[in-house]
Amino acid sequence: MSRIRIEADPGRCVGSGMCALLAPGLFDQSEEDGTVGVRDGAPPDTQRATAAAAAAARCPAGAIRIGDG
């Protein structure tokens, strides 16, 4: 399968934590203001790609974009 590329925009992020809850291996939250950080922007396997898609779908701020790697 082709890899995906994950991008997150801390400026849009509202710190809900949904990404860190649903895909903790891929996303993290800043200690200071809780905004999103990407830990792994190009996960190699389907399982994590699915988790990334779920995090993007549930993000209340639309701060996560999934593109083709």
Next chain:
Amino acid sequence: MADALPPPAPFPTVRDTPLDPPAALGRLRGSHPVSRLAHPDGSTGWLVTGHALVRQVLADPRFSSRTELLRSPVRVEPHEPAPPGVFIGMDEPAHARYRRLLTGQFTVRRTRALAARVERIVEDCLDTTEAAGPPADLVRTFALPVPSLVICELLGVPYAFHGDFQRWTTAMVSTASGPADSRAAEEALTAFLADIVAAKRAAPGGDLLSGVIDAGALTDEEAVGIAMLLLVAGHETTSGMLGLGTFALLCHPDQLALLRADPGLADGAVEELLRYLSITQFEVAARSALEDVILDGRLIRAGEPVTLSIPAANRDPAVFADPDELDITRVPNGHVAFGHGGHACLGQQLARVEMRVAFPALLRRFPGLRLAVAPEDVPLRHDMPVYGAHRLPVAW
């Protein structure tokens, strides 16, 4: 071109069954997911009942959250701006200025670090429950005190004041106390929170409130507003979920048995109870159009208030298979119980921790947990913005 709309109608509040939203909301979602609403003050607005449309409105900054622009669908209220610090009722940039002071405190990591304290609180409340019965009112001994004591942790309320704090918070949200008592409790709490803020300024602790005061360059009034908002947003809601969630599990013994047999299902059970119960039944999710907006083919004019029905959205068959079934193994579960958009619930990860700890601990403690009254005799908060059980008599 969208078809003609029925004339403005009052907001449906009558439930045929205790755990399902009013059936009229589901009918509207099917026929007119954006419909005209008649407010009790004679004005008109809009009611949105579809899942995708509710998300769309909540994520659109053309719809304002400013308290003075909102209208209750069920009662006539004064239209005053939010007090300083109470950012739930503000738009950008004021909202983000306050919210960003707090987001770092409510991360998944920070809230999980509180789990051990939450476990201790839950066990203490289960001790109280056990000593009180059977039968015992689980709302009084468990659902109300657990979130109240968790908020004590966040605000750094000294242990000696936990009793006062619990009495006031209970009086503020319980209808048993009557409007005069609720107001008196709110005044007592406001004065108490002002004392707490002053104490944290003088001697900061490791609690959330100290952190906010330290980071924020806030006036005392703003800090008290934030503390009150955390209390109001975090107490009645979590308490409602703990009480009504237990009631729902007891009414669905197959689901309760699943959770009891495998506490690993707790995460999914919490999400499903959030979806199925959708306790923020009105007023909590509301907006007002700042400019003309076309929504699902309807023209919403600048200044018109919009009510979002979270219960209707979370039972939308376009998103959820068998939406009226409680299924704790449901995956995925894209509910909007915590809202959506820039105002999405700030404390949602803490609420999850509280529920994930509380439900399995309750089932562990009482292997024979059952209702002590008939299900139809459990008194419910039909007329309040946050739904729940007034009392939940249980035995074991």
